[in-house]
Every structure is written in C-alpha cells, then in structure tokens.
Amino acid sequence: MNETQTLPDTRPLFRSALAQIAPLVDALTSTDLDRPTPCSEWTVRDLLSHLVAVEDRIVHIAGGGKPFEVPSIVEGIADTDWSDAWRTRVAPLQDALADDALLGREWVHPAGVMPGFQAIAxxxxxxxxxxxDLARAVGRDSELNQEIAAAVVGPMTGALPAEPRGAEIGxxxxxxxxxxxxxxxxxxxxxWVGRDPEWTPQS
Structure with a gap:
C-alpha cells in the first residue's frame, strides 16, 4: 500500500473552508472595506490582504518554500479587485494540493515543521x-457552514493550549x-481562538 493512502486526507476539509470565502468576498461593497473585524486592529480590507496572502503562502509552502519568504499581507490591490484577487489564486492553490504525495511530505509551516496533511488541516x-471574521464584520455569519467549524474545533482545541498565549511568546x-x-x-x-462569539462592529 502506498504510504500516502494511510495518511488522513485533509484536503476535502480545506477545500470546503476555502470555498465558503469566495461568496463573502464577491458580495463586498466599497463601503464594507473600512468596517472593523473581530481581528484586533484589522479592517475588512486588512483581513482581505491577509487572506490573499495566505493563498500565496500555501502555494509556496506546498512547493517546498518557507512561510516567511512570502509576506503575510498583500499590498497594492485596488478596492474593486478583491474578488478577482481571491478567485485568480484558487486554481493555482488547488493545483498545488493535487499531488497525494504531499500529504506525507515535510512542510515548513509557521508553527513548525510537520507533515503536509497536518499543515493543510x-x-x-x-x-x-x-x-x-469576515462574515461577522458584514453581518453574514448565518451563511457559514457549521459542519466546517465542527470538523476543525476538536483538532484546534487539542492542538492549541488554553494558555499561555500571546504574540510575544509566538x-x-x-x-x-x-x-x-x-x-x-x-x-x-x-x-477557543480568542474571539468573542458575540462581537459586533459596534462592540
């Protein structure tokens, strides 16, 4: 049996998480971009800059690169181009994850070196x-797929300790x-990740 067949294939979950973002981005208007988000000090525009950068970073890491070789924020995207910026990166991202062998291949993730299936998760x-974060900022969180959250909350609570926390300790x-x-x-x-589920833009 091929070794990759014994590894968890976390790509379907990743694809589901990826897919629910596009409709949110497509629906944004120019007036949404300066709205606050549950991410401290980030507006919707800032969050979009990070999300697009995450697409680029995953492609880079899946190809053997190191995460901090790719910025965590993409600069220079016009306010009218966020949907295109997101969607034009989806196909290259899907292509980068197409090879089954990458599930067992070593990835250099920001959290450390780990097998691909774990980094994808x-x-x-x-x-x-x-x-x-994005849906809550624009009042569309009722549209999110609770099954995606249900699939990741268990592993997240297992992997991320309740304490200590803080950017200063990584x-x-x-x-x-x-x-x-x-x-x-x-x-x-x-x-669990430190957001207030009752947060609103007026909080």
Whole structure:
C-alpha cells in the first residue's frame, strides 16, 4: 500500500473552508472595506490582504518554500479587485494540493515543521476562523457552514493550549472566550481562538 493512502486526507476539509470565502468576498461593497473585524486592529480590507496572502503562502509552502519568504499581507490591490484577487489564486492553490504525495511530505509551516496533511488541516482551521471574521464584520455569519467549524474545533482545541498565549511568546491568539458546551460549532471554534462569539462592529 502506498504510504500516502494511510495518511488522513485533509484536503476535502480545506477545500470546503476555502470555498465558503469566495461568496463573502464577491458580495463586498466599497463601503464594507473600512468596517472593523473581530481581528484586533484589522479592517475588512486588512483581513482581505491577509487572506490573499495566505493563498500565496500555501502555494509556496506546498512547493517546498518557507512561510516567511512570502509576506503575510498583500499590498497594492485596488478596492474593486478583491474578488478577482481571491478567485485568480484558487486554481493555482488547488493545483498545488493535487499531488497525494504531499500529504506525507515535510512542510515548513509557521508553527513548525510537520507533515503536509497536518499543515493543510491547520490552514483549513485558519480559513474557517477568518471566514467567520469576515462574515461577522458584514453581518453574514448565518451563511457559514457549521459542519466546517465542527470538523476543525476538536483538532484546534487539542492542538492549541488554553494558555499561555500571546504574540510575544509566538502564540498569536487571545485568551479563550468561554462558551457553552452545546453552543454552535462556530461559536465554540472562535471562542477557543480568542474571539468573542458575540462581537459586533459596534462592540
């Protein structure tokens, strides 16, 4: 049996997390771009700059590159071009993940060196959280797929300790926001990574 067949294939989850972002970006208007987001100090425009950079970074890492060789923010995208910027990167990203062998290949992820299937799962979690950030900022979070959050919240709570946290120690997450055990999956996910599930642009 090929070794990659014994490894978890985390790409379907990643693709689902990726797919729910495009409709959110497509629906944005120019007046949305300066709205605050649950990401401290980031506007919608800033968040989009990061999301597009994440697409570029994954392609680079999947090809054997190191994460910090690619900026975490993409500069110079016009306010009218965010949808195109996101969508034109989707096909190259899907192509970069097409090879089954990359599931077992060593990736240099910002969190450390790990097998590809694990890095892909972490990126699925990041996209799931940022989809909520974006959707919440523009009042569209009811459109998010709770099944995606349900699939990543367990691994996230297992991999990300409740403490210590803080960018100064290399764990760039806020303190856990407690939520009920029976809360919707997205509330449990964003609470664990330090977002307030009740956040609104007026908070």
């Amino acid at each position: 972490i990126y699925a979690s990041e996209l799931a959280v940022h989809a909520w 764990i760039p997450f806020g303190q856990v926001v407690p939520v009920a055990d029976d809360a919707p999956a997205y509330a449990r996910l964003v609470g």
